[in-house]
Amino acid sequence: MSTTWKPATRLIHGGTLRSQHGETSEALYLTQGFVYDSAEAAEARFNGDDQGYIYSRYANPTVTMFEERMCAMEGAEACLATSSGMGAVSAALMCQLEAGDHVVAARALFGSCRYVVEKLLPKFGVASTLVDGKSIDAWKAAIRPETKVLFLESPTNPTLELVDIKAVAELANEIGAVLVVDNVFATPLYQNPLELGAHVVVYSATKHIDGQGRCLGGAVLSTRDWIDEKMFDYFRHTGPSMSPFNAWVLLKGMETLPLRVAQQTTSAGTLADYLAEKNNVKRVIYPGRDDHPQAELARQQMAAGSTLIAFEVEGGKQAAFELENALEIIKISNNLGDAKSLITHPATTTHKNLSDEERDTLGISASMLRLSVGLEDVGDLQDDLEKAFTVSARA
Numbered sequence: 305m306s307t308t309w310k311p312a313t314r315l316i317h318g319g320t321l322r323s324q325h326g327e328t329s330e331a332l333y334l335t336q337g338f339v340y341d342s343a344e345a346a347e348a349r350f351n352g353d354d355q356g357y358i359y360s361r362y363a364n365p366t367v368t369m370f371e372e373r374m375c376a377m378e379g380a381e382a383c384l385a386t387s388s389g390m391g392a393v394s395a396a397l398m399c400q401l402e403a404g405d406h407v408v409a410a411r412a413l414f415g416s417c418r419y420v421v422e423k424l425l426p427k428f429g430v431a432s433t434l435v436d437g438k439s440i441d442a443w444k445a446a447i448r449p450e451t452k453v454l455f456l457e458s459p460t461n462p463t464l465e466l467v468d469i470k471a472v473a474e475l476a477n478e479i480g481a482v483l484v485v486d487n488v489f490a491t492p493l494y495q496n497p498l499e500l501g502a503h504v505v506v507y508s509a510t511k512h513i514d515g516q517g518r519c520l521g522g523a524v525l526s527t528r529d530w531i532d533e534k535m536f537d538y539f540r541h542t543g544p545s546m547s548p549f550n551a552w553v554l555l556k557g558m559e560t561l562p563l564r565v566a567q568q569t570t571s572a573g574t575l576a577d578y579l580a581e582k583n584n585v586k587r588v589i590y591p592g593r594d595d596h597p598q599a600e601l602a603r604q605q606m607a608a609g610s611t612l613i614a615f616e617v618e619g620g621k622q623a624a625f626e627l628e629n630a631l632e633i634i635k636i637s638n639n640l641g642d643a644k645s646l647i648t649h650p651a652t653t654t655h656k657n658l659s660d661e662e663r664d665t666l667g668i669s670a671s672m673l674r675l676s677v678g679l680e681d682v683g684d685l686q687d688d689l690e691k692a693f694t695v696s697a698r699a
């Protein structure tokens with residue numbers, strides 16, 4: 305692969321391991337293990353003299369193609385593919401922490417990420433502090449001598465707040481900690497945390513990278529040294545590996561990622577502007593709009609807006625439910641990044657496990673909806689919303 309290739313080219317050709325048959329599309333190596341020509345060859349594999357494959361929990365050629373293509377897109381030296389986004393997040397955190405360590409994380413986190421930081425890590429003697437990610441002073445105030453990892457996502461789910469990744473990375477470097485960034489919402493096309501100074505990037509490939517609602521997957525990207533020294537042994541002995549079949553589906557997804565995300569972002573911008581003009585909408589939160597509270601930061605660290613919009617309707621939970629129920633094209637689902645437009649009511653679904661107080665702190669009100677914009681005709685989507693507003697206003 306040439307280093308001058310642009311992302312769209314890398315996402316189609318990056319990491320391809322063509323077999324002796326010269327197949328056009330990536331081969332699917334649906335195998336658990338590998339056979340050796342001799343006992344000596346097996347010995348050489350196991351002692352590292354021969355770099356070939358041993359067992360698909362450690363590595364598999366189709367999964368390698370996915371990992372290499374992720375590296376090519378992200379500009380990372382190394383990647384490990386995981387069975388899901390949470391497999392990536394939990395492995396990236398657990399592999400480098402030990403009892404007595406401390407983690408600081410932004411409070412606005414994907415629900416399961418928050419569980420890992422707030423509930424799971426403390427069971428193993430790793431303390432954690434959740435802070436308002438928007439405030440660098442809050443990050444600084446939470447630092448302890450034993451702080452080893454800083455963790456954040458930006459934009460956040462579902463309120464689309466931003467965290468200044470560069471500033472938090474500088475803080476991590478000052479104290480010798482590792483900054484882990486969950487880059488799902490921005491997608492690898494619109495934000496490069498490694499370039500902004502993060503040490504480790506994690507993805508749920510389930511979202512935009514598949515983008516067609518088919519399979520789960522995840523990825524952890526960092527330097528070759530970090531992956532080899534901190535993560536590889538943890539990964540191969542605990543087994544959050546990606547299935548070769550899922551890697552193959554995700555490789556196909558990557559080929560069309562730039563086209564899909566560009567279209568979804570353009571449509572999201574159009575719909576955000578439409579929603580901002582509606583009388584029954586109290587507030588629209590969209591990182592591509594000038595009225596986003598952190599519009600300046602969005603321009604600095606993101607190449608474009610987002611495929612997601614958060615908005616609040618007049619009339620609380622009842623009005624939000626009526627609007628969802630009146631939609632025809634836009635489906636009610638907690639997933640995101642799909643070709644199908646999906647809407648969810650975070651307070652009663654993805655964020656239902658938080659206390660009322662925690663939801664208030666995060667700004668997740670009963671009238672908030674999160675819309676993941678898909679690939680349907682944007683005029684049809686706008687009509688769907690317009691009709692639903694009319695029907696629900698009558699209800």
Ligand SMILES: *Cc1c(COP(=O)(O)O)cnc(C)c1O
Nearest residue numbers: 388389390414486488508510521
């Ligand atoms: C979906 C998601 C995850 C978890 O990914 P799975 O593939 O569902 O395990 C983690 N972080 C963010 C921001 C997500 O949106």
